Amino acid sequence: MRKFLSLITCCAALLAFAPNAHAQGDFKIVVNAGNPISEMSASDVAGLFMKKVGKFPGGGPATPVDQAKNSAIRGAFARAALGRPASAVDSYWQQQIFAGGELPPAAKASDDEVIAFVKATPGGIGYVSAGASLAGVKVVTVK
Numbered sequence: 001m002r003k004f005l006s007l008i009t010c011c012a013a014l015l016a017f018a019p020n021a022h023a024q025g026d027f028k029i030v031v032n033a034g035n036p037i038s039e040m041s042a043s044d045v046a047g048l049f050m051k052k053v054g055k056f057p058g059g060g061p062a063t064p065v066d067q068a069k070n071s072a073i074r075g076a077f078a079r080a081a082l083g084r085p086a087s088a089v090d091s092y093w094q095q096q097i098f099a100g101g102e103l104p105p106a107a108k109a110s111d112d113e114v115i116a117f118v119k120a121t122p123g124g125i126g127y128v129s130a131g132a133s134l135a136g137v138k139v140v141t142v143k
Helices: 002-017 020-024 042-049 072-081 086-098 111-120
Strands: 027-032 063-067 106-108 124-129 137-142
Touching: 027 072, 027 111, 042 063, 042 072, 063 072, 063 111, 072 086, 072 124, 106 111, 111 124, 111 137
Parallel strands: 063 106, 063 124
Antiparallel strands: 027 124, 027 137
């Protein structure tokens, strides 16, 4: 029985992460143009958006910004970059708020609003659709 449960758990994990390779092509991580960062690890990105760390790997303060709660891009980002569905991320933030912990990143209604926020915020980091206009921000490679 234990082996069977292990097999089911393994298969579920593989299925949960299978969409990630495709989903990462659906969005780009962007930072303020003045930020010296050009690449980050996936765990660094997750740490910033879950507010487990408050600084970029190089030491500068980070201010993450989310997309609108029910947007498709937020769902793709949550699954690919954070390793969980957007609903689980929302539950995490509800628990944090209830426990007196961190508040979630501010949410913007569109790619254009995320770009404007990141452009105007020296430590800004966000994610936008792969086809979004990236004027005034820098795309970060996630390794």
